[in-house]
Amino acid sequence: MQPPIIAQIKGQPSAHRPIWFMRQAGRSLPEYRDLRANIPMLDSCLNPEVAAEITCQPVRRHKVDAAVFFSDIMVPLKLAGIDVHIEPGVGPVLDKPILTMADVSALETHHLEGEEVITQGVQLVTEELGRPDGTAPYTPVIGFAGAPFTLAAYMVEGRPSRDHLAARTMMYADPVAWHALLDWCARISADFVRAQIAGGASIIQLFDSWAGSLGQANYVAHVVDHSATVLQAAHEAGVPTIHFGTGTNEFLPEMRDAGADVVGVDHRIALDEADRRLGHTVTLQGNIDPALLAAPWEVLEQHIREVLDAGSKAPGHIVNLAHGVPPTTDPDVLTRIVEFVHEVTTDEHTN
Ligand code: CP3
Numbered sequence: 001m002q003p004p005i006i007a008q009i010k011g012q013p014s015a016h017r018p019i020w021f022m023r024q025a026g027r028s029l030p031e032y033r034d035l036r037a038n039i040p041m042l043d044s045c046l047n048p049e050v051a052a053e054i055t056c057q058p059v060r061r062h063k064v065d066a067a068v069f070f071s072d073i074m075v076p077l078k079l080a081g082i083d084v085h086i087e088p089g090v091g092p093v094l095d096k097p098i099l100t101m102a103d104v105s106a107l108e109t110h111h112l113e114g115e116e117v118i119t120q121g122v123q124l125v126t127e128e129l130g131r132p133d134g135t136a137p138y139t140p141v142i143g144f145a146g147a148p149f150t151l152a153a154y155m156v157e158g159r160p161s162r163d164h165l166a167a168r169t170m171m172y173a174d175p176v177a178w179h180a181l182l183d184w185c186a187r188i189s190a191d192f193v194r195a196q197i198a199g200g201a202s203i204i205q206l207f208d209s210w211a212g213s214l215g216q217a218n219y220v221a222h223v224v225d226h227s228a229t230v231l232q233a234a235h236e237a238g239v240p241t242i243h244f245g246t247g248t249n250e251f252l253p254e255m256r257d258a259g260a261d262v263v264g265v266d267h268r269i270a271l272d273e274a275d276r277r278l279g280h281t282v283t284l285q286g287n288i289d290p291a292l293l294a295a296p297w298e299v300l301e302q303h304i305r306e307v308l309d310a311g312s313k314a315p316g317h318i319v320n321l322a323h324g325v326p327p328t329t330d331p332d333v334l335t336r337i338v339e340f341v342h343e344v345t346t347d348e349h350t351n
Contacts, residue, residue, distance in 0.1 A: 003140050005065045005203070006132075008316040009240045009261050009283055017308065017317055017345035018065035019338055020142070022244075023324030024058035025070040028331050031057050041086040042078055045071045046117050052124035059129060059139055062335045063342075066140045066203065067129055069122055069196055073146025073207055074154065076192040079118075080110040082155075090160065097158030099170070101177040107184045115195035122199025131200050140203055142242070143196030145189035147208035148182040148226035149219075155181065164213045171222050182226040190233035197237045204234035205242040205264070208255075209323075212247015212266075219251050224258050231259035242285055246323055249274065256282050267291075267322035271310035283316030288337070290321050293329045297336070304340060312348075 004014035026032055032054055036044055044050045054070040074092045077084045083095045098104060122141055130138025149167075154160070156167040171178045193204050206227060211219060231241045243255045244264030252274060256263050265274045265286035274284055288307050292300045311317035319341050325334065 001137055003065060003138065005140055005318055006240075008318050009203070011283060011315040013349045015346065016342045017311070017319050017348070019319035019341045020064040020066040020068060021058070021062075021321050021325050021334060022068070024062065024064060024068060024334070025054045026325065027327035028325050028329040028334070029057055029061065030331075031061075041072065041088075042075065042084075045075045046078070046114075048117050048121035048124055051121040052128075055121070055125045055141070056128050058334075061331065062338045064139075064338055066142050067125055068142040068144065068205070069118075069125065069201060071118065071121075071144070073144070073151060073189075075118070076112055076115075076145070076188040077151070077155075079112050079114055079192075080188050081113070082107075082110060084154075087159075092154050092160065094155060094158045097166075098152075098155045098181060099166075101174060101180070104177045104180045104184070107181070110184075110188075112188050112191040112195070115191065118192065118195040119199040122196050122201050126200035132202050141196075141199075141201045142203045142205055143193060143199075143201030143239075144205040144207060145192045145230055146185075147206050147211065147223075147230065147245075148185035148189065149214070149223045150208050150210045151185040151189065152178075152181050153210045153213075155185070164210060168213070168218075171218070175222070178222060179226075182223065183229075186226040186229040189230045193230060193233050194237065197234065197239050202239060203242065204231075204239050205244055206230055206260075208243070208245040208248065211245045216251040216254065219248075220254055224254055227255075228258040235259060242318075244285065249277070252277050253279075262316070262318060264320070265322070271307065271317070272313040273310075275310075275314040280313075280315060282314075283318065284311060284314040285318040285320050286311075287322040288319070290323055290326050290329075293321075293326065293333055297333075300333070300337075301340065304337065305344075308341070308345060 005018035007014035242262040243260035
């Protein structure tokens with residue numbers, strides 16, 4: 001029996017609409033906070049037992065239809081020997097931002113190393129959740145990577161930024177350095193993807209969280225080919241892909257054409273509108289507004305019904321949030337959403 005999420009990726013009917021949450025493993029869970037109490041973020045990602053345990057926590061608790069491997073888009077940079085750390089309350093910080101062609105050239109000597117810890121971590125997860133070996137039911141593990149633009153934005157800015165001014169300056173002012181940088185980012189993200197697939201990840205999601213600071217024309221001219229490189233690495237290993245961005249609703253077809261089997265949609269448009277823009281060609285993922293997780297249940301329930309209704313117009317639908325779980329979320333609300341979605345979509349066969 002193929003899992004519901006695999007069926008929906010192929011546009012086939014499933015026993016219920018599959019659901020998982022971006023950032024489901026993490027700070028909203030008390031069992032996560034207990035485990036992480038004395039372990040810095042990136043250290044926890046590089047410890048296979050810790051990463052595997054954190055990955056399984058939300059699957060046990062919420063009964064979601066997929067696990068997402070606990071790691072971070074910056075982990076491959078760390079494995080490539082780049083001086084990156086996660087500053088609590090701030091986010092990823094690089095001591096030496098990448099500003100010039102010389103900085104980019106210096107990256108060429110950096111390759112992913114020690115990625116066995118990632119492979120082992122995913123492997124441990126599949127020991128608990130099962131593997132696609134043909135007969136027994138299993139819960140798929142989603143592996144992921146940061147898209148080259150989003151990674152490059154952190155590398156050029158050196159820290160989180162609202163408008164990615166420095167990154168966009170390099171994009172216009174030094175296109176040679178820019179393409180060399182994105183090429184390097186694509187290579188290490190692709191290696192990170194392959195390491196997770198080697199451990200048993202059966203779906204890959206590419207996160208382009210900050211691509212929305214670009215317009216369609218610049219995305220096409222300066223970014224999309226590099227994203228395609230990472231998605232292609234998954235396809236070459238026979239693994240389907242989800243391509244997610246925020247603020248990217250003006251270039252959903254380009255995100256699909258980069259090589260996506262599923263397109264992730266943020267909260268800014270309804271899924272039936274996304275389906276229209278995509279010409280009814282591809283499975284969609286999304287898009288419960290994370291802001292409503294803190295609203296009264298009746299308000300949230302009405303919103304979920306609308307998301308399910310709009311999603312049923314697409315060739316396939318994986319229910320998710322429109323972006324990650326906010327750290328302050330009451331985990332019981334997430335469990336209730338999973339129960340509700342499973343209950344109201346059981347045997348619907350309308351997709
Ligand atoms: O719950 C948690 O957030 C705890 C662990 C944590 C992660 N990353 C896990 C993660 C922490 C503290 C980070 C640091 C980090 N990395 C931040 C700051 C987060 C904060 O609010 O303090 C940021 C912005 C990054 C960079 C990053 N990582 C981006 C842009 C993305 C893409 C997704 C997004 O939210 O836009 C990630 C992926 C990421 N970080 C995942 C996890 C578990 C991916 C898988 C998933 O969705 O669970």
